[in-house]
Amino acid sequence: MEKKWKAGLYSGLPIFLFSVFIFWKSFDLPYLGSVGPGAGFFPVWLSGILIILSLFYMVEFRNKENSEEESMPKGEDLKKVLYIIGCLILFVIIISYLGFVLSSAIFLFLLLYRAYKWYLNLIISVGTSIFLFWLFRTLLSVTLPVNEFGW
Structure with a gap:
């Protein structure tokens, strides 16, 4: 207890x-x-x-x-938890340099790489990132980090 x-x-x-x-x-x-x-x-x-x-x-x-x-998780489960934490840390580090769209696409791609084939994963990751960027920028008028190309 x-x-x-x-x-x-x-x-x-x-x-x-x-x-x-x-x-x-x-x-x-x-x-x-x-x-x-x-x-x-x-x-x-x-x-x-x-x-x-x-x-x-x-x-x-x-x-x-x-x-x-x-x-606490052990073995494979611990590796999965540490992998997710590592992906989150990477996302936080690269978002100011690459912008929201590229950073979130990389983040989602890394998280989903075991679940889907690489081409489907790429479509899901990029599509979700672009949709979220459009949603926040256009409908919600929220400024998200962008790269030098404006996305």
Whole structure:
């Protein structure tokens, strides 16, 4: 029971602390704008909900009576988790240089390379990246990072 509580605490506490920090910093942004919700509206609510959920998560781990131990991934599963984390880190590093479309296409291609044949994977990755770029830029008027070619 003690080991499971530690696992729940170690995974829930960082999320809780991060949420409290975001909640606190979101009050630096205007909560209401001239027409409706301001830039601080969603961060306040989302981080507040995340604070509550992380507390529930830690309490659930503390009160869990299940004897089945939940453990860290090992072997192949650990390799998969580390591969995904590596892809995320690569995405964060290259997005400012290559822009959203190329970076997200590379990211998706690397994540899906085992699931589909390479040509289908390429179509899915590039198509999804272009669609998301169009969606955010045109319909939502959100600026995404671009490369020197504007995409």
